[in-house]
Amino acid sequence: MTYSIKIKNILCVLLLGTATAQYPIAQSRDEMFQFISEMPKAELHVHLEGTMSPQTIVKLANRNGYSFFNNVEDVFESLENRAPGLGGFLQHHDKQVSVIQTENDFYTLTYDFLKNCFENNIVYVEFFFDPQIHSERGIAFESVLEGILKGKKAGEKNFNIKSNLIMCANREKSIESAMEILEKAKPYKNYIVGIGLDNGPENGNPPVKFTSFYQEAKRQGYYLTIHNDVDEANSVEHIWQAIDILKVDRLDHSINAIEDLSLVEEINNREIYIAASPVQRRRDPVPQDIGRIKFMLDHGMNVSLHSDDPGEFESGYLTKLLFNFQQAGHFSKRDMARFMLNAFKATWLEQADKDAYIKSFKKWAKENGVRI
Ligand code: ADE
Ligand code: ZN
Numbered sequence: 001m002t003y004s005i006k007i008k009n010i011l012c013v014l015l016l017g018t019a020t021a022q023y024p025i026a027q028s029r030d031e032m033f034q035f036i037s038e039m040p041k042a043e044l045h046v047h048l049e050g051t052m053s054p055q056t057i058v059k060l061a062n063r064n065g066y067s068f069f070n071n072v073e074d075v076f077e078s079l080e081n082r083a084p085g086l087g088g089f090l091q092h093h094d095k096q097v098s099v100i101q102t103e104n105d106f107y108t109l110t111y112d113f114l115k116n117c118f119e120n121n122i123v124y125v126e127f128f129f130d131p132q133i134h135s136e137r138g139i140a141f142e143s144v145l146e147g148i149l150k151g152k153k154a155g156e157k158n159f160n161i162k163s164n165l166i167m168c169a170n171r172e173k174s175i176e177s178a179m180e181i182l183e184k185a186k187p188y189k190n191y192i193v194g195i196g197l198d199n200g201p202e203n204g205n206p207p208v209k210f211t212s213f214y215q216e217a218k219r220q221g222y223y224l225t226i227h228n229d230v231d232e233a234n235s236v237e238h239i240w241q242a243i244d245i246l247k248v249d250r251l252d253h254s255i256n257a258i259e260d261l262s263l264v265e266e267i268n269n270r271e272i273y274i275a276a277s278p279v280q281r282r283r284d285p286v287p288q289d290i291g292r293i294k295f296m297l298d299h300g301m302n303v304s305l306h307s308d309d310p311g312e313f314e315s316g317y318l319t320k321l322l323f324n325f326q327q328a329g330h331f332s333k334r335d336m337a338r339f340m341l342n343a344f345k346a347t348w349l350e351q352a353d354k355d356a357y358i359k360s361f362k363k364w365a366k367e368n369g370v371r372i
Contacts, residue, residue: 032326041319041322045128051109052096056311057069058074086202094133103150107148110152111151114161120318126163127163152191170199179212195224195225202229202232207242225249243270251274254274258292274303278293293305333369
């Protein structure tokens, strides 16, 4: 190594900081893209209803006789006109969800999503579905589930992707309504690995509102997670409630935890995994939350990265999201592999299956020059 290269490497280490110190030589964009796209992935935070591409939305809107999404430009316009934050997000989300009507639509959605997973080298996925946003439109719980399960079966067969469902209750709806979906889910228990809570607003709908839902779900053998969307009101207090009262196994988003170092310590002590989603909207210059997620990784938090609603964000599906996040935050290959190892560790698989995925992921990382 020549003297000037040595100096350059030392400067790189100083500039990039501790998280990237092991790989001081900058990777080329192409090499990094190849590394990220070939990386075997686990996707743990993705809403089936948010996976629809604008093309699929238009297809379903035409099929079901809706006139508000006649072409993809209509979809882009609705996406662009969203207000910031969770409220603005849900405005468009609810509108696009309304084009899904039949069991066959749920089949199409699930099959297309698993195809996308295959193209993104996702080998295992746990995906959310929201039965209440469909039952309130007159679609039976059973139609939703039968369509999803047919799509899942076909997707698994054609693309060799293992998947499990997470059933979300909506936090703006009543506890009684949440309890009802637990009852309805009983015949499908083998396919639903966990329960969650999403939608909003979060203000006025704290986690404790759903204590009995979480207790009953735990009693029935489900794993537990919960959305605490970023920068919503009372986020830190809600995360405390989620871990202390609901006793969740995982946290979704929950990035505001870093505002309270005793909460960070508690999450780490209890080995709770955090499924973050650094999405990017159309006009965002870079993905959201890079600095805060870097802080989490550097402070030993078990954080992983996911696509949330890939059809509705510029960040898109997982490979693109990870690559843009890496580029904007100057993360090393090792950092990116650590995020993904956290995802495999956070899965709700049988222990033997989880161990097999972790072993195979570590082998892949080693073969690609990364020790984790
Ligand atoms: N529904 C779909 N995506 C969501 C998110 N990120 N937060 C709350 N509800 C959602
Ligand atoms: Zn989400």
